[in-house]
Amino acid sequence: xxxxxxxxxxxxxxxxxxxxxxxxxxxxxxxxxxxxxxxxxxxxxxxxxxxxxxxxxxxxxxxxxxxxxxxxxxxxxxxxxxxxxxxxxxxxxxxxxxxxxxxxxxxxxxxxxxxxxxxxxxxxxxxxxxxxxxxxxxxxxxxxxxxxxxxxxxxxxxxxxxxxxxxxxxxxxxxxxxxxxxxxxxxxxxxxxxxxxxxxxxxxxxxxxxxxxxxxxxxxxxxxxxxxxxxxxxxxxxxxxxxxxxxxxxxxxxxxxxxxxxxxxxxx
Amino acid sequence: xxxxxxxxxxxxxxxxxxxxxxxxxxxxxxxxxxxxxxxxxxxxxxxxxxxxxxxxxxxxxxxxxxxxxxxxxxxxxxxxxxxxxxxxxxxxxxxxxxxxxxxxxxxxxxxxxxxxxxxxxxxxxxxxxxxxxxxxxxxxxxxxxxxxxxxxxxxxxxxxxxxxxxxxxxxxxxxxxxxxxxxxxxxxxxxxxxxxxxxxxxxxxxxxxxxxxxxxxxxxxxxxxxxxxxxxxxxxxxxxxxxxxxxxxxxxxxxxxxxxxxxxxxxxxxxxx
Numbered sequence: 001x002x003x004x005x006x007x008x009x010x011x012x013x014x015x016x017x018x019x020x021x022x023x024x025x026x027x028x029x030x031x032x033x034x035x036x037x038x039x040x041x042x043x044x045x046x047x048x049x050x051x052x053x054x055x056x057x058x059x060x061x062x063x064x065x066x067x068x069x070x071x072x073x074x075x076x077x078x079x080x081x082x083x084x085x086x087x088x089x090x091x092x093x094x095x096x097x098x099x100x101x102x103x104x105x106x107x108x109x110x111x112x113x114x115x116x117x118x119x120x121x122x123x124x125x126x127x128x129x130x131x132x133x134x135x136x137x138x139x140x141x142x143x144x145x146x147x148x149x150x151x152x153x154x155x156x157x158x159x160x161x162x163x164x165x166x167x168x169x170x171x172x173x174x175x176x177x178x179x180x181x182x183x184x185x186x187x188x189x190x191x192x193x194x195x196x197x198x199x200x201x202x203x204x205x206x207x208x209x210x211x212x213x214x215x216x217x218x219x220x221x222x223x224x225x226x227x228x229x230x231x232x233x234x235x236x237x238x239x240x241x242x243x244x245x246x247x248x249x250x251x252x253x254x255x256x257x258x259x260x261x262x263x264x265x266x267x268x
Numbered sequence: 269x270x271x272x273x274x275x276x277x278x279x280x281x282x283x284x285x286x287x288x289x290x291x292x293x294x295x296x297x298x299x300x301x302x303x304x305x306x307x308x309x310x311x312x313x314x315x316x317x318x319x320x321x322x323x324x325x326x327x328x329x330x331x332x333x334x335x336x337x338x339x340x341x342x343x344x345x346x347x348x349x350x351x352x353x354x355x356x357x358x359x360x361x362x363x364x365x366x367x368x369x370x371x372x373x374x375x376x377x378x379x380x381x382x383x384x385x386x387x388x389x390x391x392x393x394x395x396x397x398x399x400x401x402x403x404x405x406x407x408x409x410x411x412x413x414x415x416x417x418x419x420x421x422x423x424x425x426x427x428x429x430x431x432x433x434x435x436x437x438x439x440x441x442x443x444x445x446x447x448x449x450x451x452x453x454x455x456x457x458x459x460x461x462x463x464x465x466x467x468x469x470x471x472x473x474x475x476x477x478x479x480x481x482x483x484x485x486x487x488x489x490x491x492x493x494x495x496x497x498x499x500x501x502x503x504x505x506x507x508x509x510x511x512x513x514x515x516x517x518x519x520x521x522x523x524x525x526x527x528x529x530x531x532x533x534x535x536x537x538x539x540x541x
Binding site for chain 2: 051056111176
């Protein structure tokens with residue numbers, strides 16, 4: 001079996017488990033739709049208290065939907081290797097001929113599919129509950145920006161997974177620290193343009209910031225592909241860099257973890 | 269009993285913090301609330317920047333809510349998460365049960381550290397948030413006595429609520445974390461944290477009235493600035509009565525669930541969740 005066949009078969013196998021397992025229990029509706037909706041609702045009501053224009057509702061709903069992907073990248077992708085180690089599956093993965101990149105690719109594809117259903121549910125609930133309105137003509141550019149964002153985000157997720165592989169409980173804490181700062185920097189509940197210029201510069205290296213801004217501009221403000229060319233170019237430039245980094249970091253951490261005997265070390 | 273409480277609280281502190289050096293731990297516990305504060309403060313800033321309208325009252329309302337939610341949010345998480353963590357993550361619940369048979373007291377002691385951390389975070393983030401939205405700190409008129417009383421009441425009802433959640437999670441590995449996270453989110457939504465709970469649709473008002481969070485939050489705001497006018501005696505009485513009910517319900521509910529869970533043998537059950 002060729003190297004690439006093995007990679008894609010491992011990816012398909014891991015994605016299948018993720019999709020099947022992720023939808024087996026209906027609890028995901030509470031965990032991944034109801035909970036984010038509680039936060040989205042609070043912010044919508046806060047904007048209403050302030051008397052903000054109705055466009056803000058669409059901004060908030062899209063932010064609530066897109067942040068699901070970030071949580072999936074951290075916890076569904078990054079933390080999974082840590083969790084597999086805790087439950088003893090990682091040893092099995094390591095001795096099997098399946099490449100680790102294939103397993104991570106499978107996790108990414110499966111996680112992306114599952115999270116897409118959750119994100120769409122949040123958008124639908126946002127429309128039904130709060131009357132959020134979107135510009136249908138912006139669907140095509142939004143889809144393009146969305147796809148580029150996903151590839152960049154999940155490539156970043158692969159790097160985060162390798163940190164978990166090595167640092168376990170400290171990695172877990174580090175991943176927790178990636179939640180709120182990224183939510184703030186990506187402009188989850190407000191346009192990123194209100195942030196100071198320096199912070200905008202830092203925020204622009206996060207794919208979620210660029211992606212969320214592009215999707216909002218197309219779906220709320222009606223921007224076309226040409227007007228979003230800077231977003232598309234930035235995301236397209238990020239993808240090869242993040243993929244290269246993910247591969248290098250993963251390889252480095254894997255070798256280091258093997259050398260230091262951390263692959264079977266639990267509860268640390 | 270005090271020695272037991274101290275020992276469990278100390279263990280809770282070590283479990284929270286011994287994975288790293290103290291300075292990194294302090295940075296770790298500060299970063300999330302600070303960025304949460306920034307996240308919500310920028311809702312106000314974004315509105316003020318785009319509309320040109322400033323509302324110091326709204327700024328105070330939002331910042332005090334976000335800052336002091338740390339106390340309740342951290343506390344309920346600290347109490348409710350213990351069952352899941354000890355049974356599923358570290359598989360220690362059965363041993364702790366043997367060493368400290370009163371599980372309710374154990375949960376309350378484990379949570380105490382989280383309340384202290386939550387209170388420190390509230391006190392640190394509050395002035396930072398106010399400065400960020402341009403609210404003058406000199407406008408604050410603090411009623412320290414009321415603030416202390418309110419924090420004690422908050423600890424009592426929130427711990428009772430946490431114990432009810434923990435009792436429920438004794439039966440489920442998968443739903444335990446969901447219930448505790450949902451409870452935190454629910455308190456955030458119905459507790460007048462970011463906006464007055466009266467704005468919520470009518471069908472949510474029974475939940476708003478059943479939970480003492482709104483009274484706690486409004487009393488905290490009044491204690492931080494006495495110019496923020498509310499019916500202090502009415503809210504204090506309402507919160508105290510609800511606290512008493514919560515304590516009684518939590519005690520009875522947990523006792524019966526504890527008995528049932530031992531009969532079913534769930535104390536040792538792990539499901540890899």
